[in-house]
Amino acid sequence: MSLVSAVQVRCPSCNTPFTAQMHRAIDATKEPRLKELLIQGRFNLAQCPQCGVQSALSAPFIYHDASKSLFYCFMPMNMGGSAIQQQQQIGQLTNQFVSSLPPEERKGYMLQPKLYLTMQSLIDDILAADGITKEHIEAIKQRAALLQDIAQSQSVEELERKVKESQDKIDDLFFQTLDDYIAQAQEENDLETAQGLSALRDEISLLTRPEGEIAQQAKQLAAEREEMLDKVINERDQERLRTLISEGRPLMDYSFFLALADRIETAQASGNEIEARRLTKLRDTVLAMIDEQDEAARQSLMQAAEFLRTVIREQNPEQYLRENADRIDDAFFAVLNANIIEAQRRKDENAMKALAAIGTVAASILEEKAPPEVRLLNRVMRTEPEQRRALLQEERALLDDRFVALVDQMISQLPEENADLAGELRQLRDMAIDVRAQG
Template identity: 35%
Template sequence: MALSNVRCPNCRSPLSLRVEQLVDAERDPSAKARLLSGALNRVRCPVCGWEGQLATPLVYHDPQHELLLTYVPVEVSLPKREQEQLIGSLINQAISHLPPEKRKGYLLQPQAVLTLQGLVERVLQADGITREQLEAQRARLRLFEDLLRTPTDSLEAFIASHDAELDETFFQLASMTVQASREAQGSQAMNERLERALALSSYGTRLLAQQAEVEAAAESLGRLGEPLTREAVLDLILDAPSEAREAALASLARPALDYTFFQILSERIEKAEGDEKRRLTDVRQRLLRLTQEIDAAQEARVAQAASLLRMLVRADDLDRALREALPAIDDLFLGLLGANLQAAQERGDAATLERLRQIDDKLRDVIRDSLPPSLRLAQQVVAEPDEATAMRLIDEKAASVDGDFVNALLTMAQRLEVSGDAAGAARLERLHRHAVGVSMRHKLAGGHA
């Protein structure tokens, strides 16, 4: 996308930037995300500090929903003929990327919208989001703005009066708003306020309790040792002190909860009597429901990861798309990327393989650069195949061996243990113990190498 020369709407200073005028939801889903988040054509003038969305003609195209929208801001003083020529050329660009079989009648009847907000609403409505849901979203955004404006000494009272509204959807929407902000200092302040609100809210209290249950469940699974049998997992679940722990164990040990596992549980139910029989039956019902929910959530995550990967493969500006996609990158996405790399190599698809390798290389760079020094060191240590060399690396970088580093090694060791890699877990536990010693010696020495 070429640079365009425009003027700041506030002080009229000349600006050089990339202006997006065609949003093709199929070819570049990240452009659609920028449109919906308010980040599309957002600019900050280095002269006067004005920040906002640049007023420019737009064409929005979504072949899946057969939607073709046009928008020309009233403040853009273009003669009608020039407007028609510009919109026509943008529509032709959208059509040119479609195969002949997808060129349908809706392309001959573009729908004009009067405002940018109206365009966004039409896009969301096509995605199945109702006007009521849009209003609920706006209400949550207004609540977030009120939260940010609330004085610190009034924060607890504000949260108490809005506690029911501070739910999972609110915090997700607020987090997305923070991520869309381009001001680092402002983002940090918003994050700090959001974290404080989370800690004070009932939702945050429940979330912390769930995290504590997951940690306790992981610890108890780790104590089972190897090999991890279905009978041992079942005994652990039946001895769980609460349904929350039961759910955490089921989630962490999901691969063990297979047909044979439920056969073992059913046999115990048949042998039991009275209250114990009813208790075991209730446990079985809860576990069946939990496994269905876990599998459905996993399928949804896989679908989201696959959609994200397709978006990155088609993205015109890969660097930008990767930066925007980073919050959604997790172990599942990385595993899917690896599987697609292997599949492309096996079928000899050179073009796809090259693109996936490009994504993989750039993604590793972006992730590494975004990590604090201690977590970058943890990655280096874990990737080092020779244990003695890994320990020397910890010794040499003692100043970076902080709490985050030590916790990262412990977390990775626990994951390997749960997944059945006893040797890998033992190796990381030895490195963890070594790191704890290095950290303590470094602190006793006054923080000097």
């Protein structure tokens, strides 16, 4: 159990006074997130609400891991006071923590906490207890430094050069480190950072693939981008253009706008000033629509994150979800899935179960509101293959053209890598048509 208190802090940068939350204990088995913050060097950080500068709160705290019988006490060297006063502080903190535990969780090893005067020595011993060697820790630090260096690239050429020069260090550990940063940004609702790091991950992943595979994918991507550019240029209706941008957003990157700039220059070079002005205006319109849609997506995700936090705090999450069923949308499930992935990464079983339960209830509520053919398709896909015909026979009245059209629509929307699922859906469609024909 963590001991938390509110402390008054003055920002070291802008001198603004504010109140911050300070933890005086970490119970690693019950609060793995606090342990993770400690290892990342982000435990007890106070962020100024005025300028955003973060500063560390220097205070003693207890670290407890019941699974390994670890009981440590961190006492910053800058705390001052005599040795007797420090021992008194340690004793008071230990008593507060032990008293907060149920009687059956109080153990003898808690009577003599191991003392640490530096944060790094404490973190090293925690990681060592987890079986992580100093060599592995150093490797993680190197990957983090490399990631920071690559992320600061000012051009595509610089990014490609840095990735090429560091090819031997861009390994599974590098991508795991990058994924940790992405998950951390998502958990803190820093969506801009999360999206930027995700895009960087895609770029690095592409650059580190075998050359033949890179060339093939780059060729395919260029063709798709060129096709999208033609559609955008030829679309005169503003609403259809807005829809087109929404659907093709992943293709509208730096290369897309370079290609559009080439079209403008070509029109100018041929003396077609009217077309050049039209394309220039179109570029401004597309950029404005992208900004508008990106901002709407950010707002939607932020609202979904706040909604999920409220659901988690509710004593009856299912009732609250039903009362707010209109807020269960794609953004909600995106945030929910991101939190589940983060809980899996932290190995937080309690959080994983709670979030999965919320997802099950939310999906059930949506299914209740779905059209009959959608509900039937969901039921069939959850049923074992050998039992599907019997279910379709029971629900023969729902096997109309709408059901068949729904299955066809799902098949058409599946990417090539989901060939197995597409085949399964085709078998289901044929089975439904056969059952319907039998009357």
